[in-house]
Amino acid sequence: DTAVSQTPKYLVTQMGNDKSIKCEQNLGHDTMYWYKQDSKKFLKIMFSYNNKELIINETVPNRFSPKSPDKAHLNLHINSLELGDSAVYFCASSQLTGGAKNIQYFGAGTRLSVL
């Protein structure tokens, strides 16, 4: 069983479209994250949810909206896609309480290409 799974793995779409990326974790963790990896492989946090509550919301265009229906899922919806949104998006999860020391487990990534 994959611990953190994202769908789709690849997403090719036109500028102006709206798309969603889904993420699910079966590790029982209480916190989930979205990171963006640009073409130079630089990784940066976008959002984080703890027990379905938004705790990190970095400087990200409001075209990006995360949604966490429950602790095991964190989806990312993107409106009016732009060329600059092309990147690899990674979902991650961790357990903040206990001795886990916030070790984050990552999904395989979603490569978004906006044409």
Added chain:
Amino acid sequence: GNSVTQMEGPVTLSEEAFLTINCTYTATGYPSLFWYVQYPGEGLQLLLKATKADDKGSNKGFEATYRKETTSFHLEKGSVQVSDSAVYFCALSGGQAGTALIFGKGTTLSVSS
């Protein structure tokens, strides 16, 4: 703010060579430090971690020691293999960084036989 600086790549080595990838950090509070590895076309995997000063993390022959006096967490391996070819990321979390991981820019390692 908090930040991580790691050596620029690419690093190109022959099999069985010694590897060092330098990583230094700036942080307030007491962050945890991590090395993650990204193999081609895959997600990030935790390679090793250290949560307090003088801790040594180790895994798969890789080691790194949390040095608070030099704010460093250098990655080392005594004898690299072709299968170690990947991108390596140093990261920190905690302290004022909060729960998000702050990553260095990544170092690409290429090992040839």
